[in-house]
Amino acid sequence: GVLPQEHHFAPAVELHARPLKVSSEQTPTRRSYGISASLSEREAEYHSQRPPTPLLDTVNYPIHMKNLSLKELQQLSDELRSDVIFHVSKTGGHLGSSLGVVELTVALHYVFNTPQDKLLWDVGHQSYPHKILTGRRDKMPTMRQTNGLSGFVKRSESEYDSFGTGHSSTTISAALGMAVGRDLKGAKNNVVAVIGDGAMTAGQAYEAMNNAGYLDSDMIVILNDNKQVSLPTATLDGPAPPVGALSGALSKLQSSRPLRELREVAKGVTKQIGGSVHEIAAKVDEYARGMISGSGSSLFEELGLYYIGPVDGHNIDDLITILREVKGTKTTGPVLIHVITEKGRGYPYAERASDKYHGVAKFDPATGKQFKVPAKTLSYTNYFAEALIAEAEQDSKIVAIHAAMGGGTGLNYFLRRFPNRCFDVGIAEQHAVTFAAGLACEGLKPFCAIYSSFLQRGYDQVVHDVDLQKLPVRFAMDRAGLVGADGPTHCGAFDVAFMACLPNMVVMAPSDEAELLNMVATAAAIDDRPSCFRYPRGNGIGVPLPENYKGTAIEVGKGRIMIEGERVALLGYGSAVQYCMAASSIVAQHGLRVTVADARFCKPLDHALIRSLAKSHEVIITVEEGSIGGFGSHVAQFMALDGLLDGKLKWRPVVLPDKYIDHGSPADQLVEAGLTPSHIAATVFNILGQAREALAIMTVQNA
Amino acid sequence: AASPASAAFAVAVAGGGRAGFRPPPRATTRARAAAASGAASAYTAMPAQPQPTFYDLLGISAEGSSFEDVRAAYRRMARKYHPDVSPPDAAKEHTRRFIQVQEAYETLSDPSRRTTYDRALARGVCRLAFSPAARRHDAEQEEKSGWRTSWEGQISELKKRSTVKDAEENLSWGAQMRRRRAEQS
Numbered sequence: 001g002v003l004p005q006e007h008h009f010a011p012a013v014e015l016h017a018r019p020l021k022v023s024s025e026q027t028p029t030r031r032s033y034g035i036s037a038s039l040s041e042r043e044a045e046y047h048s049q050r051p052p053t054p055l056l057d058t059v060n061y062p063i064h065m066k067n068l069s070l071k072e073l074q075q076l077s078d079e080l081r082s083d084v085i086f087h088v089s090k091t092g093g094h095l096g097s098s099l100g101v102v103e104l105t106v107a108l109h110y111v112f113n114t115p116q117d118k119l120l121w122d123v124g125h126q127s128y129p130h131k132i133l134t135g136r137r138d139k140m141p142t143m144r145q146t147n148g149l150s151g152f153v154k155r156s157e158s159e160y161d162s163f164g165t166g167h168s169s170t171t172i173s174a175a176l177g178m179a180v181g182r183d184l185k186g187a188k189n190n191v192v193a194v195i196g197d198g199a200m201t202a203g204q205a206y207e208a209m210n211n212a213g214y215l216d217s218d219m220i221v222i223l224n225d226n227k228q229v230s231l232p233t234a235t236l237d238g239p240a241p242p243v244g245a246l247s248g249a250l251s252k253l254q255s256s257r258p259l260r261e262l263r264e265v266a267k268g269v270t271k272q273i274g275g276s277v278h279e280i281a282a283k284v285d286e287y288a289r290g291m292i293s294g295s296g297s298s299l300f301e302e303l304g305l306y307y308i309g310p311v312d313g314h315n316i317d318d319l320i321t322i323l324r325e326v327k328g329t330k331t332t333g334p335v336l337i338h339v340i341t342e343k344g345r346g347y348p349y350a351e352r353a354s355d356k357y358h359g360v361a362k363f364d365p366a367t368g369k370q371f372k373v374p375a376k377t378l379s380y381t382n383y384f385a386e387a388l389i390a391e392a393e394q395d396s397k398i399v400a401i402h403a404a405m406g407g408g409t410g411l412n413y414f415l416r417r418f419p420n421r422c423f424d425v426g427i428a429e430q431h432a433v434t435f436a437a438g439l440a441c442e443g444l445k446p447f448c449a450i451y452s453s454f455l456q457r458g459y460d461q462v463v464h465d466v467d468l469q470k471l472p473v474r475f476a477m478d479r480a481g482l483v484g485a486d487g488p489t490h491c492g493a494f495d496v497a498f499m500a501c502l503p504n505m506v507v508m509a510p511s512d513e514a515e516l517l518n519m520v521a522t523a524a525a526i527d528d529r530p531s532c533f534r535y536p537r538g539n540g541i542g543v544p545l546p547e548n549y550k551g552t553a554i555e556v557g558k559g560r561i562m563i564e565g566e567r568v569a570l571l572g573y574g575s576a577v578q579y580c581m582a583a584s585s586i587v588a589q590h591g592l593r594v595t596v597a598d599a600r601f602c603k604p605l606d607h608a609l610i611r612s613l614a615k616s617h618e619v620i621i622t623v624e625e626g627s628i629g630g631f632g633s634h635v636a637q638f639m640a641l642d643g644l645l646d647g648k649l650k651w652r653p654v655v656l657p658d659k660y661i662d663h664g665s666p667a668d669q670l671v672e673a674g675l676t677p678s679h680i681a682a683t684v685f686n687i688l689g690q691a692r693e694a695l696a697i698m699t700v701q702n703a
Numbered sequence: 704a705a706s707p708a709s710a711a712f713a714v715a716v717a718g719g720g721r722a723g724f725r726p727p728p729r730a731t732t733r734a735r736a737a738a739a740s741g742a743a744s745a746y747t748a749m750p751a752q753p754q755p756t757f758y759d760l761l762g763i764s765a766e767g768s769s770f771e772d773v774r775a776a777y778r779r780m781a782r783k784y785h786p787d788v789s790p791p792d793a794a795k796e797h798t799r800r801f802i803q804v805q806e807a808y809e810t811l812s813d814p815s816r817r818t819t820y821d822r823a824l825a826r827g828v829c830r831l832a833f834s835p836a837a838r839r840h841d842a843e844q845e846e847k848s849g850w851r852t853s854w855e856g857q858i859s860e861l862k863k864r865s866t867v868k869d870a871e872e873n874l875s876w877g878a879q880m881r882r883r884r885a886e887q888s
Contacts, residue, residue: 183880186887216877227815306864308857312847318854325858331868331881332861340850342815 051086053079061135062109062160073316077106081346084128087140089365093151093485096344096356097126097196100226100313104194104339105129107319108222111327112190115159118178122195123224124152124165124489125359134160144485146664152489166489167454168427169202171195172221176212176334179219190220190327197225197250198404201426206303212334213304220326221305221336224313225250226343228356246426250338300336309338314345355407377540381478383513384535385410386549387520388447388476389417394550398445398524401425403432409449409478429454433461433473440471445524452477452492452534459498466530467502473530474523475499480509480534481575481625482656482673487663492534493656496573496630499532500602506531506556507603509574513540515600517551525553536575536625538666559606565595568684569613573599573624573631576654579670580623582677587684590693594684602631605638614644619687623654623680625673630655652687654680676701756824757807765821770812777808 055072056079059065068076081102088095106129108119114134121127131149132140136158142148153161163174175193182189199205200223212219300307308326312318319339326335343358344350349368350357363370378386392398392414399421406412406424415422425432429450436446450458455477466473477499480492500507506526510516510533519533546552562577563584570580577598584596597613599606599622613620620639622632632653639645654675661669670676678701685694758765761776768776781804782788789797810816869878869885 180876183877183884186884188884214875216873216875217880218877306857306861308854308861310850311854312850315847318851322854322858326861329862329865331865331878333868333875333877335861 051079051082053083055079056083056132056137059133060137062114062133065106065110065133068110070317070320073106073110073320077103077316078346080106080129080132083132083137083140085347085365087132087143088128088360089363090141091143091145092361092363093128093143094125094359095347096350096353096358097123097228098128099345099347099350099357100341100343101126101194101224102129102346103314103316103319104222104224104341105133107316107323108192108194109133111320111323112192115162117190117192118162118175119160120163120165120171120175120178120191120193121153122165122168122171122193122199126196127153127161130160131158134158144487144663146662146668148664150487150663151485152487164489166487167457169195169199169204171199172205172208172212175219175221176208176215176217179212179217180215183217190218192220192222194222194224196228197223197246198228198427200250201246201404202428203430209300209303209305209334209336216304216333218332219334220323221334223250223309223336223338224341225310225338226341228343228358305334305336306332307336307338309336309340311337311339313339313341375539377513377542379410379539380513380516380535380537381408381410382413383516383540383545383549384449384476384478384520385413387517387551388414390517390548390550391520391524392418392421395445395524397443398447399423399439400447400449401432401436401439402449403427403429403454405449405451405454408451409476411449429458430461433458434465436473437461437465437469437471440466440473445472445474445527447474447476447523449476449478451490452480452495453490455495456498462499462530463502467504470504470529472527474526475530475532476520476523477532477534479537481536482661482666482669483537484666484669485663488660491661493627494630495532495534496602496624496626497628497633500630500634502530504529505603506601508533508601510535511572511574511577511598511600512543514543514545514551515598517546517549518554519551521551522553522556526556534574538575541578554600557601557604557606559597559599559601559609561595561597561609563594563596565593567592567594567617568619568621568688569595569597569617570680570684571597571599571610571613571620571622571635573602573622573626576623576625576675579675579677579680583680583684586677586681586697590685590696592684592688599631599635602634605634607638607642610635610638611642611644614639614649618648619650619652619684621652621654621680621683621687623675625656625675627656628653628658650687652683654683671701757811757820760803760807761811765824770814773808773811777804777812780804781808 055068055076059076065073065076081099084098084102085095088098108114109130112119119130121130128140128143130153131137136149139149144151150157152166153164155161155164162178163171165171171193172195175191179191182191195205209221212221308322311322322337326332326337342351344353344356347357347368353368357368361370361372388398388400388411392400400411400414400418401423402409402411403425404427406415411422411424415424423435425435432448432450433455436448439446455462455475462475465471477492477495479490480495483490483492496507496509499505506523506529508519508522508531510519516533516535523531523533562581565584568587570583572578572580577596580596584594587594595613595617597609599609610620620635622635624631632655636645636651636653639649639651645651656673656675661672663669664672667676678697682694682697685691685697756765758768761773761780763772763776781801784797784801784804786794786798786801810820869881
């Protein structure tokens, strides 16, 4: 025994991760105490070099798998898993979800004949094994990079990618469309949609199932249930219980014991009596399924989908058996196969991590350590969370709402500080917006933190439930503008356009993190109408911040001049102001000092600022990282109506081009979009008729 | 919570949870078990000695205890039984208890493992020593083999249904298209 010594005694939670000092009589039954017991049985070794994959090397397309035996398919799954881990360790990306569906991917491609049979992945970022098996293994090192593989399913990338996904919950609808189209054409292929339990919290999934049950077209829906409803799959302090009541219902399906026992009893009875009682027993069976199996399966059955499950999603034998049987049965109508998987399965570090390694940077496979680039400033997401906490400390009416994105919006921090004032509604943006409207009716101050592109889903609710009734809901739109590796599905290009056209909405955008803190305070103070503010992905630029992240409300409809200059005014909105500042430095090298102004508000516009700029400059260039119809258009509208364009003033807009910018590094995307400081500087000189300077600037950039 | 005959239960539970041997559900465990026990009356006598569950070990209630409760209870128990602070003559016993408390915490703090454990409890499959890899594997395997029975039944039901699915009475759009396709081919 050891004498107790205070300083040896670490807090109990830390003991969880350290080996204990035990006396020698104890014979450990496991390798080491203290380290979490959830090691998988097969603790494979992960090399930093490419792992050997002899069988996977022979498979380039699903057709190469058709002659493999069950044992070989299991080996293929193991190799595929190590290959995914190896590739993601080199490029970064989404890991946990792909690991959970390795066996499912192998089984699907083995049983079905893609691409004639359509395979749809609702969770686009779990398609890494699918891509490896469908001719893109050699391109995996380019994952999520400029001109490389997309991190999501993309129709233009491969014929095996049947439907592009990125926003979740759309595949049942698309699959039904493909099934009906097939029926109309008289074809015979299968249609299979893989959807997750998180995606089932969205209404569109039910809309689709309702229609599928009604139309009764043959199709297969695979419900991939890993109990990860929100992202990340944990709060800051530990695993998060799934939000919503549906998860409980799905859990009940897994314990079908009462039904099985009734069935055993019924079978026993039938055997004894024999003969025609069989029909009666079959009827009992049918009724029993509805009554006893629990409310969950009868929900799917009521919607008209035939329910099969639960099924072990990591058992290839089971998966292949079931898929083969269902494929081989003619006229099934819509069938739902409930498959249970584990996110991050097969990679111990992912299994143990509370976020299951959902999205990772480059990491070392042998230790699971991610290579995080140290940054001097926090991300805008962090600043937003801190600012909201600071506001909520002083105002107890402030509440926060998000749609299954606790980590991505930073509201996990808010949840930790104010557990009763943070609401995760699941993947349900429409509901989140109207829910916030309801809260506002009761005098609370709701902040809806929804990514710019995801807010598109709740747009009618913004218009009809919030703006039309002038309810003071605050929208914090993260990931505004280009987002880098996630690509066009996550790009927030349209929020300025669709928010600023609403009559009652206050629309603003911070140009740096200090402004963001102030705008959070401003939004908190605007209590008579809805308001919104947008901020980009990325880190702050490094400006002095107020104490405790508590911002000060700024005057609504007031911009500011950053640099006083002449001839040309660069009027920026949001983070584009920083590009304008950089552009002004470039221009200054050629002897011209331009004015840079930060509009801050798109609605209401700072009329005085615009008038003064119009009167004292030859050219106004509006710059924003958004589509046409946004800030620039509003400025032009005002100037036209005010008569400012009737004289010698020239106006030019700089916006995102009229096309979708593919995924890549943020720098590359800016070049593709024509929004770099060099582009802006070149535009200045082009308008002034100084083509030589413009060319010089662009040549330097491209050198 | 002090458990009776602490030395005995480590041996006793070694037999439980293996595939093929299922002690019947106890009356006091859970409501779900009570519902199931009606259909399970074919099973033989119940074990004489009540064995503590992970909840008993941590001193919390099975229903309604949150992650915070579990963690607080774990900290209390861990402080009590950590070998470094136990008196020398009780070190061995305390170490064993500490390991069990740790397993209890690991199981009950993870929502999915807790659900699996609750279900296994309801079926009376096991009470304690739930998480050593082999035994957990067995319990899970048993649950999954139960799944197999149920989906095999569902598949045969599907096949039965499909034979009558496109009879003339079925007026759904899909059935009409299937009939048309069958006529054309």
